[in-house]
Amino acid sequence: MMSAAPPPPPKPQRIARWYFGGLSAAGAACFTHPLDLLKVQMQTQKGKNVSIVYVIRRVLRNRGIMGLYNGISASLLRQLTYSTCRFAIYEGAKERLTPKDGSQIPFYMSTIIAGIGGFAGGFVGNPGDLVNVRMQNDVKLPPEQRRNYKHALHGVYKVATTEGITKLWAGASMNCSRSALMTIGQIAFYYKFKLLLLSTPYFKDNVGTHVWASILAGGVATTLTQPVDVLKTRVMNAKPGEIKSLPSLILNTAREGPLAFFKGYFPAFVRLAPHTILTFVFYEQLRMRFGLIKLTKEVEYIRH
16 A cells, blocks of 8 residues: 655745845835926925926926936935835844744734834935935026035035034934834735735735735825825925924915825825835845745744
């Protein structure tokens, strides 16, 4: 009598390396930067609302097609600091808190971890974010008012030497709050939506699932962060002494109408949705191809 063949060994799981988040987000920024630039310019527009078509025409008239990539070096610097930090904290904490039986951590715990990671990432990435906002907004200013940073590091140096090092963290409180909300919306909800999709018979762990989960997470993230994002952008773009306090900024913005807090919502979502999609598609591909191999339930790893 022939003995039954032993069951095949379980397929090894892969987990992301700590720097995959920053690389993925920087890669996504290369494609979505023009949309981010349009969002910033609409948010810093005071008075009447302007259409995205008007902003595009103004950029092309002042700087040409390459004007849409004004500040790309600062955008990359921001992602390599901000996103590396928030993904590393989230994935590291999640891996430590995951039960040994492999079950998922509660969603409330996932949102707390994401919020902490996002808050820390916002602080670390604030200098790059500040220079990014300024470089993007330069396009619409008269030549005599432009800051004319050559690249991100030049911008950081100029801010530190002419306005003081602490100026690099202007708007940090709002930026950290926004980053916490963004990370909850993007990362915590991405994994939640991904698990919900995989629990149905219609989805597998592939690019299609990653795209759908990213779109849903991008919608949540945009809605959570837009009011804070508008205030943060105005603080970072303000001249010294222009904004007296956060309450006064909120009041002045409210005088423009309730929708002023959602200025640039459409370009923000149009930018954030593809950015979220590309970030997680790149991230999942890096994890699946180059991630650490998890050998046992006792969390033993080897480098691939």
